[in-house]
Amino acid sequence: xxxxxxxxxxxxxxxxxxxxxxxxxxxxxxxxxxxxxxxxxxxxxxxxxxxxxxxxxxxxxxxxxxxxxxxxxxxxxxxxxxxxxxxxxxxxxxxxxxxxxxxxxxxxxxxxxxxxxxxxxxxxxxxxxxxxxxxxxxxxxxxxxxxxxxxxxxxxxxxxxxxxxx
Amino acid sequence: xxxxxxxxxxxxxxxxxxxxxxxxxxxxxxxxxxxxxxxxxxxxxxxxxxxxxxxxxxxxxxxxxxxxxxxxxxxxxxxxxxxxxxxxxxxxxxxxxxxxxxxxxxxxxxxxxxxxxxxxxxxxxxxxxxxxxxxxxxxxxxxxxxxxxxxxxxxxxxxxxxxxxxxxxxxxxxxxxxxxxxxxxxxxxxxxxxxxxxxxxxxxxxxxxxxxxxxxxxxxxxxxxxxxxxxxxxxxxxxxxxxxxxxxxxxxxxxxxxxxxxxxxxxxxxxxxxxxxxxxxxxxxxxxxxxxxxxxxxxxxxxxxxxxxxxxxxxxxxxxxxxxxxxxxxxxxxxxxxxxxxxxxxxxxxxxxxxxxxxxxxxxxxxxxxxxxxxxxxxxxxxxxxxxxxxxxxxxxxxxxxxxxxxx
Amino acid sequence: xxxxxxxxxxxxxxxxxxxxxxxxxxxxxxxxxxxxxxxxxxxxxxxxxxxxxxxxxxxxxxxxxxxxxxxxxxxxxxxxxxxxxxxxxxxxxxxxxxxxxxxxxxxxxxxxxxxxxxxxxxxxxxxxxxxxxxxxxxxxxxxxxxxxxxxxxxxxxxxxxxxxxxxxxxxxxxxxxxxx
Numbered sequence: 139x140x141x142x143x144x145x146x147x148x149x150x151x152x153x154x155x156x157x158x159x160x161x162x163x164x165x166x167x168x169x170x171x172x173x174x175x176x177x178x179x180x181x182x183x184x185x186x187x188x189x190x191x192x193x194x195x196x197x198x199x200x201x202x203x204x205x206x207x208x209x210x211x212x213x214x215x216x217x218x219x220x221x222x223x224x225x226x227x228x229x230x231x232x233x234x235x236x237x238x239x240x241x242x243x244x245x246x247x248x249x250x251x252x253x254x255x256x257x258x259x260x261x262x263x264x265x266x267x268x269x270x271x272x273x274x275x276x277x278x279x280x281x282x283x284x285x286x287x288x289x290x291x292x293x294x295x296x297x298x299x300x301x302x303x304x
Numbered sequence: 305x306x307x308x309x310x311x312x313x314x315x316x317x318x319x320x321x322x323x324x325x326x327x328x329x330x331x332x333x334x335x336x337x338x339x340x341x342x343x344x345x346x347x348x349x350x351x352x353x354x355x356x357x358x359x360x361x362x363x364x365x366x367x368x369x370x371x372x373x374x375x376x377x378x379x380x381x382x383x384x385x386x387x388x389x390x391x392x393x394x395x396x397x398x399x400x401x402x403x404x405x406x407x408x409x410x411x412x413x414x415x416x417x418x419x420x421x422x423x424x425x426x427x428x429x430x431x432x433x434x435x436x437x438x439x440x441x442x443x444x445x446x447x448x449x450x451x452x453x454x455x456x457x458x459x460x461x462x463x464x465x466x467x468x469x470x471x472x473x474x475x476x477x478x479x480x481x482x483x484x485x486x487x488x489x490x491x492x493x494x495x496x497x498x499x500x501x502x503x504x505x506x507x508x509x510x511x512x513x514x515x516x517x518x519x520x521x522x523x524x525x526x527x528x529x530x531x532x533x534x535x536x537x538x539x540x541x542x543x544x545x546x547x548x549x550x551x552x553x554x555x556x557x558x559x560x561x562x563x564x565x566x567x568x569x570x571x572x573x574x575x576x577x578x579x580x581x582x583x584x585x586x587x588x589x590x591x592x593x594x595x596x597x598x599x600x601x602x603x604x605x606x607x608x609x610x611x612x613x614x615x616x617x618x619x620x621x622x623x624x625x626x627x628x629x630x631x632x633x634x635x636x637x638x639x640x641x642x643x644x645x646x647x648x649x650x651x652x653x654x655x656x657x658x659x660x661x662x663x664x665x666x667x668x669x670x671x672x673x674x675x676x677x678x679x680x681x682x683x684x685x686x687x688x689x690x691x692x693x694x695x696x697x698x699x700x701x702x703x704x705x706x707x708x709x710x711x712x
Numbered sequence: 713x714x715x716x717x718x719x720x721x722x723x724x725x726x727x728x729x730x731x732x733x734x735x736x737x738x739x740x741x742x743x744x745x746x747x748x749x750x751x752x753x754x755x756x757x758x759x760x761x762x763x764x765x766x767x768x769x770x771x772x773x774x775x776x777x778x779x780x781x782x783x784x785x786x787x788x789x790x791x792x793x794x795x796x797x798x799x800x801x802x803x804x805x806x807x808x809x810x811x812x813x814x815x816x817x818x819x820x821x822x823x824x825x826x827x828x829x830x831x832x833x834x835x836x837x838x839x840x841x842x843x844x845x846x847x848x849x850x851x852x853x854x855x856x857x858x859x860x861x862x863x864x865x866x867x868x869x870x871x872x873x874x875x876x877x878x879x880x881x882x883x884x885x886x887x888x889x890x891x892x
Contacts, residue, residue, distance in 0.1 A: 163645065164406055166645075168644075192533065193536070196674040215657070222554050245534055247679050247682065258370070272363055273366040273712075289375055289830070289831055290830050291833075292832075335799065335802050336781075342754070343754050343799060364802070365755055365794055366796050367829045384828075434762075454766065456766075470763075471760060471852050472852065707754065
């Protein structure tokens with residue numbers, strides 16, 4: 139049985155100060171890292187002879203408009219079937235330099251998940267084979283999930299804000 | 305009529321024949337198509353009858369669930385989760401409720417957990433019934449679909465007894481269920497347990513050993529286990545490829561560890577295996593429903609958490625505290641702790657995950673749905689490469705891609 | 713013997729071996745009892761349509777025996793489910809390909825007005841792009857409601873003037889949607 143402590147120590151030993159902010163919200167080991175190291179960490183966990191953390195459960199992004207130099211966060215959830223172990227990795231990037239290397243080399247499922255994150259937040263994944271919008275219309279010129287954009291369509295005429303209490 | 309003989313000097317030599325130009329046909333398996341279950345587009349490049357490559361466009365029903373969820377209080381998001389995998393809404397509902405209960409650290413009583421298990425397994429049966437019968441319709445076997453829809457009406461009647469709605473159930477509340485199982489509901493579930501096996505056996509007799517069905521589905525759309533894992537497959541599609549990963553067994557939730565059931569596993573990941581895995585899963589789900597109903601424990605059907613679960617109306621009218629709790633809950637001013645939680649349930653299509661980041665406000669800061677259909681539909685061009693168009697339609701059917709879950 | 717209700721014959725003049733009525737009545741009768749639907753099922757309402765098509769609620773009793781997926785051969789466009797802005801040109805294209813006379817039934821809250829999805833990506837009702845004859849509210853509407861909507865369309869088809877599709881009023885209606 140893998141424990142959070144064991145994996146955390148192994149990662150600290152291998153990557154030193156590139157991994158930080160270890161915590162365990164609700165029992166899930168969570169740690170942050172830099173965008174330079176994220177692919178090597180993913181590869182390390184994948185190819186580790188003991189851990190076999192080789193399933194990418196989820197990849198998504200979050201927008202923190204108040205974070206200084208840390209406006210966007212890309213979250214990776216990984217899972218090891220053999221040991222029933224889950225881990226969450228976070229990468230913070232700033233709005234000015236919004237690039238993260240792609241994980242499609244390791245996991246084929248990252249392809250659409252990264253496109254979805256790009257569609258919603260505008261986070262660019264370097265090396266992605268086909269980075270374009272997936273869920274929204276191709277001609278859309280803004281990234282709708284960012285906090286500054288409203289939920290409703292600004293051009294609709296039939297639902298007036300006054301009647302809906304806005 | 306004189307015989308026309310092709311004398312040697314009548315046959316044109318190769319140099320006189322026009323140049324044969326080979327090019328690939330582009331076929332638009334467009335958003336509106338009778339055989340695609342939901343609206344997504346595949347632009348296929350075909351070499352005659354064989355598919356060479358496919359380019360997919362989705363998002364034709366993108367309803368921005370994740371953005372809506374940032375606006376609504378926790379209990380109003382349940383109605384959104386209904387509409388994701390609309391063939392098995394209770395599973396989505398309870399998955400969301402369990403995520404919030406994990407965040408708020410509420411312990412749900414056993415009776416409510418068992419009731420949830422019964423409804424989730426009925427929803428799973430209902431989802432697999434649609435998938436397999438529509439797979440039959442796509443091969444041309446229409447009658448199985450009609451027989452099976454009749455049983456789904458029975459399941460809808462059970463939903464109506466428990467929560468009032470047929471399809472978009474909004475079942476349960478944060479902290480348990482909204483009402484106990486009435487005697488009518490228990491009677492209907494018992495009747496279902498009795499009357500479902502003959503119908504499923506009849507459906508199996510129509511299809512499972514049917515020569516035509518087997519010829520059309522064996523070795524159609526296969527995927528190897530390692531490609532399936534790389535593409536993020538979970539659920540029946542992964543189990544058909546050979547791995548017995550089931551969230552109910554690996555990370556048990558809502559008392560699944562109390563029940564005995566098997567996990568069916570296939571071998572080659574082709575359409576016939578996916579069909580068989582789903583049929584067998586329906587038998588196992590029926591077993592779980594029977595066990596849960598027979599061992600239904602006594603007790604309350606909701607947790608003792610008045611800050612999050614509406615107090616009974618009698619107390620609201622007589623007790624000041626209950627009135628204040630009621631007011632706060634309805635106004636949405638629940639004190640949620642800050643934190644992030646990821647919870648997964650075994651949906652009809654695989655691991656349905658909810659990643660919730662809460663900042664202490666009344667609505668989530670960020671809610672992300674890990675939707676299985678979205679993740680495994682990427683593999684479709686690879687799975688149907690080299691097969692004919694009719695095989696590609698069957699592959700798509702057997703993958704059970706639900707458009708609501710694909711686009712969210 | 714059970715009581716069997718026989719429908720009334722339309723107004724007309726009958727004699728030995730013949731029955732004469734106006735074209736309006738006869739054609740209206742024929743059209744209304746053989747509406748072939750084009751099920752444009754996008755989301756949850758589509759599953760309720762499948763239940764309506766099933767043996768329990770049976771829409772083929774009402775003449776909709778053959779759901780046609782080809783617009784040229786369909787009479788009734790049943791839009792069931794949410795129409796996103798990405799899908800709107802497709803709906804319009806399908807509507808344009810249908811041959812007159814054609815009716816449109818908006819099934820569900822999302823097709824009628826956008827439903828619970830007041831968002832940037834959802835078209836707030838298909839009557840933004842095509843003219844709609846009947847709206848069936850509900851989320852999703854029960855099969856009985858969908859059948860009720862169909863019966864309203866049957867009433868419309870039965871009582872429609874023969875030349876309605878050629879009148880100026882109808883032309884103005886289509887022009888207001890930019891449909892020639």
